[in-house]
Amino acid sequence: MFVPLLSALLNSLKSYKEYTSVPIQWIPNPFQWQNYIEVWKMTAMDTYALNSLIVTVLSVIGALLSCSMVGYAFARLQFPFKRSLFVMVLGTLMIPPVVMIIPQFIIFKHLGFLDTLVPLWIMEWLAQPFGVFLMRQAFLAIPKEFDEAAKLDGCTPFQTYWRVYLPMCKPQLATLTIFTFMTKWNEIMAPVIYLSSEDKFTLPIGILSMSGAWFGQEQYLVAAALMSLLPILLVFLFTEKYFVRGASSSGLK
């Protein structure tokens, strides 16, 4: 499990001669920490990282707002077509995204969003099913008495959700944050579809696009790739339980 990761890490610290040596030179001598600094300085990594950050942060905010709001409506409010709409949420989980890709691309083309970051995060503001389920379950688990108390105080349903219920769902909000972060930080398909200019690239496709320029210097690419892993790795190490919780909740019926 660890061997591949470890050898990639060692590769990123080698000189090209050590990196390509046959038989393998396992341990770099000396450790070329400057690989990381140089690749950061000599490429557009900072631009890619910024783009990745914009997409990820906007996606997380959108997912938290929209999924919790929609989840609350499904859990606690009565409105026309509620049941059939919820069946639709279930149904959309069954329809493979592949069928939607092309028309969605055409919609964004007509809206003039091709080669911008908008298509990469806007969908998260429209309540994706995974988050809606997660939040709906969270709200359902909270006793209804709070509702009545808030009503007596003259709260609108939105205020009840915002002030009373939402603060009680911190674990689920954390899970949703982590999961959206992971998906968006690593996403490749949407950037490949929507982005064409290099200054819009996110990290995963930006690093891929560098490989031509670094031919014969591949150890720099390994360093770049591992650098792109660092932020999410740090987040993961500190919030491991939410990752696991999110993964197991996808296994709950």
Add this chain to the structure above:
Amino acid sequence: MLKRKPRRLTNDGKWGLFMVSPYLIQFLVFLSFPLIASLYFSFSKYDMLNAPEWIGIENYTTLIQDPVFHKALWNTFYFAVLFVPAQTILALILAVALNQSLKGLKLFRIAHFIPVICSWTVVLYVADAIFNPRFGIANTLLVKMGASPQAWLNDEALVIPVLVAVAVWKGVGYMMVIFLAGLQNVPHDLYEAAEIEGAGTYRKFRHVTLPLISGTTFLVLVLTTITTFQSFEQIYVMTGNMGDVTSAGGPDNASMVLMLYLFQQGFSFLKMGYASAIAWFLFLILFAITLIQLWLQKKWVYYEN
């Protein structure tokens, strides 16, 4: 809700509709409309520059005779047949092993989850350390054992198995966590009862664990199958060249899968109608497989009631 009272929209109803509106917008604009549009495109010639032109089932008849499509279909099935059982069995073994002892559990869980949080770009360079044909660890070991070095991803016969091995390495941690959640739900007294009956480790696993987590297993199988048939990112990153979609799927289409073919036809060659036909074909396959899995579920999934 037995009686349906005709009533005007209450205040709560208005709030409810307002709060559910993000999903309503998604449903109408980004789901319903695309669904109908893509079905229409699949019966049209459409290059995104001119209006779609209705051509009936021509896309589908071309598809059925398209040799590259056959190859993509075969490869997709081949990938799934190797990957789904391999990952599921390994995830189950790991979960059962981790469920036994609490010592070092957390560290192992973390270790197995790290590949899950890697992007495919990271995985590309991690896999390169192993499978690089010139200086990778795999060939070093082969040569040490006196075997001949392999071309791995550049070998038509090996490319899919290598991709599957890497995909299992990346995905097994996620499925393991789902299995662990399932194992937590197995009542402990059942194991104790089995022990009193004199059951050993194997029989406990076979007659207590397996039946009781068969629901989880079913879920894992369905999830894995659906995602595997739509796998694109891995193939694009690991067999492509510098992020060029048209260069992926090699050598000689040996790793061409349905999703990549759809992508090339639609986004590289602007044959949006043809690509939509591939999408619907893929959808029908998935639908059929899921139905079969649901039907088989009755035969082996154990439900308490």
